[in-house]
Structure formats: C-alpha cells, structure tokens
Amino acid sequence: MESEETKNEGTSNNKFFPTSEEVKQSHRFWDTQPVPKMSTLITKEEKVEQGPIDPIKTVEEVRQTPYNLPDSLEWVSVDIFDDEWINEVYMLLTENYVEDDDSLFRFDYSIPFLRWALTPEGYIRDWHVGVAVKGKKKLVGFITGIPAIVNVYGSPIRMAEINFLCVFKKYRANRLAPVLIKEVTRRVNITGGWQAVYTAGVVLPTPIAQARYYHRSLDPVKLVEIGFTRFGHNLNKARAQKLYRLPENPLIPGVRPFQDKDVTVVHRLLMDYLQRFSLYIEFAESDVRHFFAPQEDVIYSYVVENEAGVVTDFFSFYSLPSSVLKNPKHKKLRAAYAYYVIPNAHSLLDIFKDMLILAKSKQFDVFNALDIMDNMEVFKELKFGIGDGNLQYYLYNWRSRPMVPAQVGIVLV
Ligand code: MYA
Secondary structure: OEOOOOOOOOOOOOOOOOOHHHHHOOOOOHHHOOOOOHHHHOOOOOOOOOEOOOOOOOHHHOOOOOOOOOOOEEEEEOOOOOHHHHHHHHHHHHHHOOEOOOOOEEEOOOHHHHHHHHOOOOOOHHHEEEEEEOOOOOEEEEEEEEEEEEEEOOEEEEEEEEEEEEEOHHHOOOOHHHHHHHHHHHHHHOOOOOEEEEEEOOOOOOOOEEEEEEEEEOOHHHHHHOOOOOOOOOOOHHHHHHHOOOOOOOOOOOEEEOOHHHHHHHHHHHHHHHOOOOEEEOOOHHHHHHHHOOEOOOEEEEEEEOOOOOEEEEEEEEEOOEEEOOOOOOOEEOEEEEEEEEOOOOOHHHHHHHHHHHHHHOOOOEEEEEOOOOOHHHHOOOOOEEEEEEEEEEEEOOEOOOOOHHHEOOOOO
16 A cells, blocks of 8 residues: 555665664564574674574485474465365455455466466476365465576575465464464475575564555556555645656557566576576576566566567566455456566667556556666656555575575566
8 A cells, every 4th residue: 555654755765774673572383493583683793604504414314294284274385276275265365365455455366377477387286285174175375486496696596486374364363474484384395405485474584674555556556546655745636647647658669568588588588687686586588488478467568579570679567456344346456567677779768668568458556666676766747656565585495695686586476
C-alpha cells in the first residue's frame, strides 16, 4: 500500500539500521540457525570475511529422516503438475498467505503463476514441501525451494531460493514454521546444498539488504476506492486521472514480445548487466527460456529490436493480483511487478515508461517496483509513490557484508 506520509517522494533510506528492539529481540528458532546476529549490523566491522557460518558438513552427516510432526499431520512432496495438489496449494495460499498490515489485501498467486515460479529446468520436487492432514489431501503448511546459482560479491554459490512459506491460519503460533524451514533445509542439505536466499516483509536475523516497494497508479480511482491509496493534496478524481494518464502504445520503436529465438541474446544481455550488482542470480539459458517466455496473467517480457534486426534491450514484469478483502465493489487488485529490466540502447526511464504503458493497456491497476538495481532513478519522474512496507533480503548460512538496495540484482517473485 502507498505510505501516508511520504507519497511521491522518490527518495530512499539507503542504509538499514535496525531499531534497538530489533537488535535485542530474542528468537527462539532463528537464534539456533546459521544466520548472522542482528548486532553485526550496528558494529562497524570494517572487513567481513565472506563464507559459510556453519562448519562444513558432508551429505552423509545430514539427518536422513523427515522431522517429526504432530500425529495428525504428515509430510508431502507436492507435485506441482498434479491438478488436485496444485489446487490445494492455491487454496492454502489464497486464503492464508501474505496480507498487508491492515488486512485489506492478500496475495492471490494464480495456479499458472505457481507452476511457472516453481518449475524451472532442474527443479526438485522434493523441495516443494507440504504438511497435510494425515490421509487427506488437505494442506496446512507449505514451503518451497528451487535451485539457483547466486553470485554474492563476486562468488558464485549454489543456493536454494526459498519462497511460499505459509501456515494455515488455524495452525498459527504452534511453531510449525520452524519445522517447515528445518525440513526444507534438510532436503536441500541431502542434495549437497548448504546456502539459501529468501525475502520477507518481516525483520528476522539478519537482513543482507532492505528494499522498499514503490507504486505507480494506473487506475487511480479504483486504487482510492479500495483503500490502496488516497488522493493527495489538491487531487480529485478528474485530476488524478489526468495526472496518471498514459499513451496507449509503447513509445520506443521496435518493442515486441520476447520469443524463443531471443533466448541466447537476452541471456547475454542479462548476464552482462547483472554482473554490476553485488547480489544476482547466474541464470542459465534454460532459465531465460523458462522465466521469460510470455504467459498471459503470469509473465510479460519484451525486447527492443532495432531497425537492423538487433535485439538491444529487454524488460519484463509479472502479474501478482491481490484479493481485496473488505470492499463491496471490488474483489481483485490487478498488480504488475517490475521483474528483470535491461536498459542498453535505451534509457531505464524510457523502458519503465513503456512498461507502465503496456501494463495499463493490459488493465493492471497498479505497477509496483522495488528500489533495487537502478530503479530509484526513474520513480520520481514517472510518478511512483513510496510504499509502506519494506522487503528484507536474507542469506542462509552465508556471512557477508550488508548492502544497499542499489547493489541488489535479484527479484524473487
Ligand atoms: S516470506 C512469506 C512468509 N509467509 C507469510 O507471511 C504468510 C502469512 N503468514 C504465515 O503463513 C505464518 O505467519 C508464517 C509463520 C508461516 C510466516 N520467514 O510457526 P510459528 C518465524 C521466516 O509459531 P506462524 C517467505 O516465504 C518467527 O520469527 N521465519 O509462526 C520466505 C518465529 O521464529 P523466532 C519466520 O505465524 C520464507 C517462528 O517463525 C517468518 O504460525 C523464508 C514462529 O513460528 C518468515 N516470513 O508461522 C523462510 N515469519 O521465534 C526461511 C515468522 O525465532 C528460509 N517466522 O522469532 C531459510 C532457508 C531454508 C533453506 C536452507 C537451505 C540450506
């Protein structure tokens, strides 16, 4: 949601200083895990040696059996392509996943989106971990991992990208989340993986970076009706519509949807670009094919092809609607999120403008982007407003220097 105090400011607090409560707070589970202590963020250590926090282990030392669950529950490895199971995952998430602080909106990841996000080439079914009511296809807990090579300050590290941690509302506050996290850790460990990357809205020990969402209204009237934004000073319905109006078609000549034939060149552009950041994924060509093939209501990807037929730039955004929870008129918020954007022959500003135009033409209500990579540069000019929540980036079992959002080159969906 858009923040009340600081709308359209276009500035960012680039350093994360935890509050003294956050530093002092004890964490029954996280204090036992190989993650840095919060206090490391305020002690000004000049040099942090990068590396694992836990002593190096071998696969043989890893616990071979799943963690214990209460008698009524059992582990399942969810087959994302099984219609019944993916439906169960969808229901669990759509009713129980992330909400804003005022419980006005809840993420509503679609089934095609979940399939897309969870099944890149080489995905491991065992890392799609569910907790079900014994003997029933009823999910009450979920967590996922997908494999990725993550580059941190120049070092490529095999990691699991962890996402979609969710516990059914009635089962909350029963310490099921730590069991899910330990079980997915075990399943990653038995494949010889010892590190992970994840993001969360909550502050846990210990963020490597703290990013912020910015929002650009596409349908300002609907956003006000659902309580996502308020008309600011001097703004009414007509003025807001005028302020946020966009052209109907992209302005950069040669913009067209990404196709399979673009995989090699986009892979090269992407990897050349991402190397500038301190944290990025080393995508394989197969990842580019999987993650950027356009899919209606999931992922929108475009290239810019110049007059000579050369692909010079690339951009993408994904579709993540939210359920509108307490509104008589609207049930869904259609939100587009900036994904990977590679300016090259064109400026980031011109590319973002075309993304807004395309998102608007596809009936999205709002366009969201994090203040990571170079995104901050364009927010003011394009009338983005600062959001009210942070997104923390974390590494598991990897000590390294914290970074500012502009050093972060990873977008986790
Ligand atoms: S972030 C999205 C998280 N999901 C939601 O916010 C959905 C709505 N909420 C829920 O479903 C529940 O409230 C959840 C907690 C499941 C979040 N990440 O079982 P509990 C700690 C990590 O009694 P519940 C995403 O998906 C909390 O500090 N830990 O609590 C990335 C406390 O520990 P401690 C979290 O409310 C996930 C403990 O859980 C989170 O019933 C990355 C309480 O457990 C959180 N978002 O359930 C996971 N929220 O006492 C880590 C709370 O110590 C991956 N907690 O403070 C680590 C790497 C693993 C792989 C490693 C491989 C090598």
